[in-house]
Amino acid sequence: MNANFSKNSLKHQIAQQIKKSIFEGKLEQGEKITELQVAQDLGVSRTSVREAMLLLELEGLLISEPYKDTRVTTISQEEVLELLIPMRLHIETYALKKGFDTWGDETNEQFKLILENMRKAIHYEDYPTFIDLDIQLHELIVMSSKLDNVIRIWESIVHRIRLHFLYQNSKSGTLEKWLVDHEELIDILINGKSLELAVESLRKHIIDTNIPDVYLLD
Amino acid sequence: MNANFSKNSLKHQIAQQIKKSIFEGKLEQGEKITELQVAQDLGVSRTSVREAMLLLELEGLLISEPYKDTRVTTISQEEVLELLIPMRLHIETYALKKGFDTWGDETNEQFKLILENMRKAIHYEDYPTFIDLDIQLHELIVMSSKLDNVIRIWESIVHRIRLHFLYQNSKSGTLEKWLVDHEELIDILINGKSLELAVESLRKHIIDTNIPDVYLLD
DNA sequence: TATAAATAGATTGTCGACAATTAGACAAAA
DNA sequence: TTTTGTCTAATTGTCGACAATCTATTTATA
Numbered sequence: 001m002n003a004n005f006s007k008n009s010l011k012h013q014i015a016q017q018i019k020k021s022i023f024e025g026k027l028e029q030g031e032k033i034t035e036l037q038v039a040q041d042l043g044v045s046r047t048s049v050r051e052a053m054l055l056l057e058l059e060g061l062l063i064s065e066p067y068k069d070t071r072v073t074t075i076s077q078e079e080v081l082e083l084l085i086p087m088r089l090h091i092e093t094y095a096l097k098k099g100f101d102t103w104g105d106e107t108n109e110q111f112k113l114i115l116e117n118m119r120k121a122i123h124y125e126d127y128p129t130f131i132d133l134d135i136q137l138h139e140l141i142v143m144s145s146k147l148d149n150v151i152r153i154w155e156s157i158v159h160r161i162r163l164h165f166l167y168q169n170s171k172s173g174t175l176e177k178w179l180v181d182h183e184e185l186i187d188i189l190i191n192g193k194s195l196e197l198a199v200e201s202l203r204k205h206i207i208d209t210n211i212p213d214v215y216l217l218d
Numbered sequence: 219m220n221a222n223f224s225k226n227s228l229k230h231q232i233a234q235q236i237k238k239s240i241f242e243g244k245l246e247q248g249e250k251i252t253e254l255q256v257a258q259d260l261g262v263s264r265t266s267v268r269e270a271m272l273l274l275e276l277e278g279l280l281i282s283e284p285y286k287d288t289r290v291t292t293i294s295q296e297e298v299l300e301l302l303i304p305m306r307l308h309i310e311t312y313a314l315k316k317g318f319d320t321w322g323d324e325t326n327e328q329f330k331l332i333l334e335n336m337r338k339a340i341h342y343e344d345y346p347t348f349i350d351l352d353i354q355l356h357e358l359i360v361m362s363s364k365l366d367n368v369i370r371i372w373e374s375i376v377h378r379i380r381l382h383f384l385y386q387n388s389k390s391g392t393l394e395k396w397l398v399d400h401e402e403l404i405d406i407l408i409n410g411k412s413l414e415l416a417v418e419s420l421r422k423h424i425i426d427t428n429i430p431d432v433y434l435l436d
Numbered sequence: 437t438a439t440a441a442a443t444a445g446a447t448t449g450t451c452g453a454c455a456a457t458t459a460g461a462c463a464a465a466a
Numbered sequence: 467t468t469t470t471g472t473c474t475a476a477t478t479g480t481c482g483a484c485a486a487t488c489t490a491t492t493t494a495t496a
Contacts, residue, residue, distance in 0.1 A: 058276040
């Protein structure tokens with residue numbers, strides 16, 4: 001019984017649309033979002049939007065109280081650094097251990113494609129796209145575990161991390177550094193024969209790319 | 219803006235009922251559960267049951283595929299030990315650090331009450347109730363952080379851990395050991411003045427009570 | 437007989453309508 | 467002026483009905 005990736009139901013599509021609006025900056029932190037408005041915009045019923053918004057609430061992207069309005073979650077940097085990143089680290093290394101053996105040429109091609117697109121994004125200084133690609137990379141690792149529960153838990157935290165990076169203003173110098181980081185990681189994931197090496201690289205990568213400069217002494 | 223604990227909406231009540239059925243063993247692993255049946259049993263509409271079941275699916279207690287039936291999740295011991303327990307450890311120690319300062323006499327009374335009920339449960343060899351009390355203890359710690367996202371993530375994994383323990387047949391000797399473990403932890407949480415000590419005790423407690431005997435050499 | 441198509445029943449997905457609750461505007465009273 | 471109460475509009479919560487899909491059974495066909 002392998003994982004079910006067919007998230008094509010209407011509620012998932014709607015959730016995807018709302019996510020897109022958030023990640024493209026059309027919806028900002030704390031901004032109100034109403035069921036009726038979304039329903040009319042997308043031409044679907046409120047019921048489906050309701051379910052989609054419930055999904056997003058449980059992924060931590062929206063927050064709501066009974067009978068009161070629903071808003072885009074406000075992200076706390078402290079929570080991201082102290083709680084979400086360490087958890088992400090654990091989930092992804094676990095997923096890597098479970099999925100590493102199943103990787104083939106196809107997986108490698110996907111890694112290379114992501115890296116290629118990253119280079120383009122850097123060239124055009126397209127920060128949001130770069131973040132999107134970073135998420136895609138890690139998603140590929142998590143998905144390869146084919147473990148539903150692992151995927152679900154990962155999704156329940158990664159979107160808030162993504163939001164954190166989106167709202168963080170990036171310094172252009174950092175982007176170059178990130179590209180190199182990702183190049184190194186992907187190189188090891190593709191060519192490295194050893195699981196242990198891959199795990200250690202992933203761990204180092206997450207720590208390096210997530211802990212902000214402020215925390216780096218010297 | 220503090221945490222919203224008023225989970226009194228209908229969907230939460232329904233979800234609570236279903237959870238109860240699962241934790242009381244009325245619903246077993248892999249057993250099918252239909253929206254209509256639950257709706258009729260509880261005298262509510264399918265819509266509300268649907269939302270409740272979506273909640274439980276995202277907490278990992280139910281699993282469903284589009285247009286196919288929904289079933290109680292099957293728990294994998296490996297997943298619990300290698301993924302869920304370490305994550306739980308991290309979340310709870312984080313919550314403890316954030317909430318420790320706010321504890322007062324009231325909190326201590328709650329700890330004592332839980333311990334008292336644990337002794338009773340042990341006396342009657344009521345294993346399910348003991349598990350329930352254990353969850354209550356940890357819930358108290360997590361809730362005291364008053365951080366919505368921390369609470370939500372915790373809930374998204376703790377129920378599967380609970381299910382794991384429920385399905386695990388306990389040896390009576392283990393129960394006595396667990397009581398002592400909990401007594402020691404609660405004693406330190408109440409009387410210990412130091413956060414560091416509390417954190418270290420919690421960590422040790424979670425490891426001791428969660429890693430099965432099989433893994434304990436000598 | 438074995439395989440494939442058609443059908444029927446059960447279950448989930450989607451919808452629009454109505455009920456309950458909230459927040460804000462406005463008015464009345466201290 | 468400040469407070470309190472009442473209304474109204476906006477929004478969320480709940481519901482029953484209908485549509486789409488799946489599963490198993492039956493029927494048709496080679």
